[in-house]
Amino acid sequence: MDLRPVTDPLKSFLYVAGGWACLALAMLGVVLPLLPTTPFVLLASWCFYRGSPRIHAWLHRSQWFGPTLDDWHHYRGIRRGLKHRAILVVVAVVAVSLLYSSLPWWLRYVFLAAVAAGLYTIWTVPTLPDDAPRAPRTLAE
Secondary structure, eight states, rough: HHHHOOOOOHHHHHHHEEEHHHHHHHHHHHTTTTTSHHHHHHHHHHHHHOOOOHHHHHHOOOOOTHHHHHHHHHHHHEEEHHHHHHHHHHHHHHHHHHHHOOOOOOHHHHHHHHHHHHHHHHSSSSOOOSOOOOOOOOSSH
């Protein structure tokens, strides 16, 4: 499979559009407990790499996503503090959502099962110690 950036303008446009869509979903995932953030950021990075090396470089240089993308690229893991904050936010948002929702009891259990699957996914991603050396920048500053 060829993973180089594409040269066809239509394909490039589609990859860039997909990258922005993934980045939008990642931003929604920050506040919605069932929508994961990191997989969408990784997918956005891949789409941007194929469609626009300039936007790909911008994403990797970004203050919000750059360090996490560099850690993933270099170590294939996320830092312990980030993992714990993600789990804490998911649990807090789910607890508040269930407390103020009017869902039937059976739908609450379905919701909790989906959240449990998401938390399991977060928990099983390899963990880096917070004091691990910063990954080298994958793209020039």
